[in-house]
Amino acid sequence: MGNAGIKVLAVASGGGHWEQLMLLRPTLAQYDIRFATTEPAVALQHGVTDVERLPDCNQNMPLQSALCALVALKVVLKHRPKVILSTGAAPGFFCILAGRLIGARTLWIDSVANGEELSMCGKLSKRFAHECWTQWEHLAGPDRPRYHGAVL
Amino acid sequence: MIIVTVGMQLGFDRLIAAMDELAPGLGMPVVAQIGKGTYQPAHMEARPKIAPAEFETLVGEAKLIVAHAGIGTVLTAARCRKPILLMPRRADLGEHRNDHQLATVRKLAGRPGILVAADESELASRIAEGLALEDWTAARSPTAHQLHTALAAFIENRAV
Numbered sequence: 647m648g649n650a651g652i653k654v655l656a657v658a659s660g661g662g663h664w665e666q667l668m669l670l671r672p673t674l675a676q677y678d679i680r681f682a683t684t685e686p687a688v689a690l691q692h693g694v695t696d697v698e699r700l701p702d703c704n705q706n707m708p709l710q711s712a713l714c715a716l717v718a719l720k721v722v723l724k725h726r727p728k729v730i731l732s733t734g735a736a737p738g739f740f741c742i743l744a745g746r747l748i749g750a751r752t753l754w755i756d757s758v759a760n761g762e763e764l765s766m767c768g769k770l771s772k773r774f775a776h777e778c779w780t781q782w783e784h785l786a787g788p789d790r791p792r793y794h795g796a797v798l
Numbered sequence: 799m800i801i802v803t804v805g806m807q808l809g810f811d812r813l814i815a816a817m818d819e820l821a822p823g824l825g826m827p828v829v830a831q832i833g834k835g836t837y838q839p840a841h842m843e844a845r846p847k848i849a850p851a852e853f854e855t856l857v858g859e860a861k862l863i864v865a866h867a868g869i870g871t872v873l874t875a876a877r878c879r880k881p882i883l884l885m886p887r888r889a890d891l892g893e894h895r896n897d898h899q900l901a902t903v904r905k906l907a908g909r910p911g912i913l914v915a916a917d918e919s920e921l922a923s924r925i926a927e928g929l930a931l932e933d934w935t936a937a938r939s940p941t942a943h944q945l946h947t948a949l950a951a952f953i954e955n956r957a958v
Contacts, residue, residue, distance in 0.1 A: 649954050665873035673946045677953055691854065729953050753952050759869040761901060777952060781945070782905070794958060795944025798876060798909055
């Protein structure tokens with residue numbers, strides 16, 4: 647199986663997180679890519695039709711977060727991707743956690759909007775994702791997060 | 799057409815007033831999303847909020863985006879492949895809580911399709927530069943190239 651057959655799940659909440667995922671789309675399109683987002687209508691605007699919907703949540707919404715984690719697990723079990731990546735935020739992090747349960751390789755790319763410090767999910771991803779990248783060189787550490795460029 | 803935006807959350811009258819003054823000499827319509835600003839422009843179409851779908855359409859038609867240094871707007875410009883001119887908000891003028899927009903423009907200045915006006919006195923010349931930009935969309939910034947390359951390596955399980 648060539649690289650084009652690698653199944654990838656790419657996750658981003660609506661807004662700036664999704665914008666960043668779309669900027670990475672030319673590279674993602676080389677693989678067997680599936681998208682998941684909190685705002686399928688925006689995804690549709692960008693021509694992504696078979697998008698998985700995740701309920702939006704954040705750290706201040708415990709019930710909604712629990713629901714989101716369950717839906718994330720369902721989406722991950724349905725597609726069983728080899729690779730899961732997210733540009734943020736919490737729903738993407740839950741997909742990464744679910745990915746660990748099925749042995750997927752997971753990548754967190756912290757939003758370019760976080761130029762002063764890593765997001766909360768970014769900090770958690772330093773522990774829970776296989777790799778955690780920042781888009782700002784001055785935030786990179788010797789180990790994590792790493793810096794490998796930026797969407798802009 | 800030129801679209802001006804300062805986001806929806808805060809006003810940025812210094813930019814809106816300066817653009818209103820320049821608008822008659824630009825030779826094309828100017829549409830502005832002025833957020834919570836109080837200055838009422840006389841020479842350009844101005845609205846507090848433009849809904850996302852319409853904003854997207856306007857960006858698609860625009861030759862140039864003039865904006866506060868908000869990352870969300872920079873990302874929209876990048877996806878729609880439109881040049882963007884950024885003028886940072888300043889905390890000492892009460893335009894934001896802190897000076898992170900100054901830090902943002904320092905880091906983004908010089909990347910393909912991104913221009914910076916330090917203040918309103920630089921707007922006219924930077925707008926002219928922005929409207930004259932050609933063929934920059936083919937040029938992916940070195941940092942974006944680096945990220946795409948690293949992402950492909952990660953997905954293919956090669957050394958990043």
